[in-house]
Amino acid sequence: MTEQSTAAPGDTRKAGFDRRLLPPMMLGSVLNPINSTIIAVALVPIGVAFGAPVSQTAWLVSALYLATALGQPIVGRLIDLFGPRRLFLLSTSLVGIAGVVGTLAPNLGVLIAARVLLGFGTCAGYPAAMALVRSEAERTGQDSPAGVLTTLAVTNQTIAVVGPLLGGLLIGLGGWRSTFALNIPLAVVAVVLGRLRLPEQPPTRTAGRGGLASQVDLPGMGLFAAMLFSLLLFLMNLRPGDWYLPVITVAAAVGFTLRELRAKTPFIDLRVLGGNAPLLATYGRALVAYIVSYAFLYGFTQWTEESYGLSPFHAGLVQIPMFLVGIGVSVTVGRRGGVLGKLLLGGVGQIVACALMLTLTAASPIWALVLLAVVFGVPQGSNSLALQNSVYVQADPERTGSSAGLLRTFAYMGSMIASSATAASFGERASTEGMHHLAWIMLGAGVLYLLITVVDRSLRRVSVDRAGSSSSPASS
Template sequence: MSKENPFSWKFVAPLYMGSTLNPINSSMIATALVPIALFMHISVAKTTILVTVLYLASSIAQPTSGKLSEEFGPRRVFLTGIIMILLGGLLGGIGKNLSMLLVARILIGIGTSTAYPSAMLLIRKRAEAAGMSQPPGNVLGSLQIAGVVTSVLGLPIGGVLVGTMGWRSTFMINIPVALVALVMAALWIPKDNISTQSGKTVFDILSRIDVIGIIEFAVMITSLLVFLFSLPKINWITLGLTVVFGVALVWWELRAKHPFIDIRLLGKNGPLTRTYLRFALITLCIYTVLYGVTEWLEAAHGIPSSEAGLLLLPMSIVSAVVLGPISKRNLVRGPLIVCAVSSILASAGVLILTASTPIIYILIITLIFGITMGTTASSNQIALYTQVSGDQIATAAGLFRTFGYIGSIASSAIIGVVFRTKVVDSGLHVIAVIMIVVSILALFITIFDRKLERIAGSAKTTS
């Protein structure tokens, strides 16, 4: 193994920058919905589809980008995604109607979704080429800081942009950032050593990427998300479509020569399945704090949305501080237990919040959730890295993010059901009880997962 650092700053910088764009764009648009509605003379309720469509596009595009990275090369997919972000930022910046903004958000959603799966594959290939026997914890930790922790920054950044330059800036800010990422990636990320598909028929290429599996997955996820967003009213059509296409997806993937989602792998690889489930459960709690508690702060304490978002900044800082040493040491089981316990404690704190609760107490609760965010982001990613082979890491990483989106959207559904008539203390307490139950479930999944002990033991041995 060469003494030269395989993960130089030139190699990782474009990966980190690209990974910040999806979470920031996910939350930043929330500050622009009211100005967009006023400009286009439509209701604010109609503009919320700009939030939904990016979640939907990202949920489908994350594992799809992973599959494409494995087949065509992560650098090609990463660069293509950056170009899509540029187009989305430009289209949104000149958008005249809601349809143009929807297309822009779809482009941004798909483009930003290429960053994390391709980055995981690039990192895995670089680590294996360098002969590393353990996960590159520092690199994975920084990637998580860029890709998950920065989600909290979207609201304050969006508030500043809208307040100073108008709602179009929430789209156009992507242009300079994407240009920088594009130049850095083109110059500093090594070219893919995966051969192109020359000489192969269109049918061969479609079979390799499993287009039918991707379409079935897309319809299933779309139906599921529409069903969740329709709650408390039950949309039986979308629920039925979710079940039908879910069954069809399993049937097809079990027979596909090159499956988009390896169902047999998920069936045999219980630890990987539990990692996905743990991440979805804890993400549900984190996003309930990000949006549910923020909404309650605005209603109960009369705090503007921009200031409510600033209250969450310390949560992001704590999570970044916690994430570093855990990733560096490749710790898994211990931090995951801390993650679930801290979520239980903080959720119990939410249970006793009232309109007269001092802000400092609310801040303490968000700081505890910062521990939850940092531990779940780092340890679940390390677990994922060790639970799949190198040739499947990109699709597995994309699916990991999809489970996170499902958790965040489920949290939105819970908030929408509980606060559907009025944002009051009793509703917040109902949400807190749900969070406690979900956190306890995550704790049980972690404690009884004996495979995590082997991962932790292996990491400690190779450190």
């Protein structure tokens, strides 16, 4: 159904979201998840090819999310200042370069470097999409993004369905290198669509005052990068010998805080963010939710291949029910404006799924694995949509891009913890005992997620309506 404008006669605002923006928005936002899900079934073949254990191939996961966690809020802030088009084109071009490097990689180190490039290359897609949703709301005079936000969530779920299966097919046809080569045509299409359809938006009024150096908080970005990089390195490989990393994190955090409180145009406005408790709670929920999600995606998949004996293709098939259910849940709950019910559904679903995971052994019937994937589909579809909608409503409208980037940063911090937990639980081999150890960690994260949701009273007033308005504690 076409949305009708409520603008008064003589108002120059145009009716309806510009549907031509959807293809580049959707393609840009899925470049990261498609690489996430494909690599899940490629880890074992890559390990065999280079003689690398699970603890080393885990860096293929960590490298992408480390780069993306650093880059997303930075690129998001640049999108807030200068518009999404040029950042989108630059970033997606890097995806193609990463595809070439990964396809030709002679060793694991170069392959990890390609994943770093992929991380930076996929930084612009999601913040650009969220910024475009916001700018279209301003252009049309309507703030009814639920349909578009649901479309983005469902697109990501659909790609997640295709990813493991596509990865298994590509590995069967052309080996694991073909999973990197796929990025070359994807990047070409993304760049072409971006050039043809993304608007030439002028810089914001804030960006227009002074030069680039006066508006982009380079010292703040540098301190933020040092803080996050040292923290994530520590989380990825927890050991006493790395005691200096949290020291660097604390020092960089202090410097970052002092810088941002004094800066005229801060990279992250800590005064605004610190006063926005609902948004901070959303970021906390994202962190623990993605610990569960990514530990299952990578840890469970490796267990199905190494201990249960499935091929990469069949391991991908086992994941499909999770993503199909996730799509159905996203479409169903996306019709409702509130986020509290979605979060509670996701929280309970995580706990039930983790409990089921503890019952599996190498002798379990295949239907038990499929049942687990089905149950995991409930939080997969509910949580991502609820978190996305929460940030859209709770964030400062002028910082939509950077706020969306920070959401992904916290999600990727969760993925880093999940990757570290997976490596620690499995060691040299993805055994059943290690899988159960990982499930206990996931269960603890799931319980924490539910507690954070239950005690957050502000969620009762957060709503994104399909045909009306967005409301939150800040706006109501």
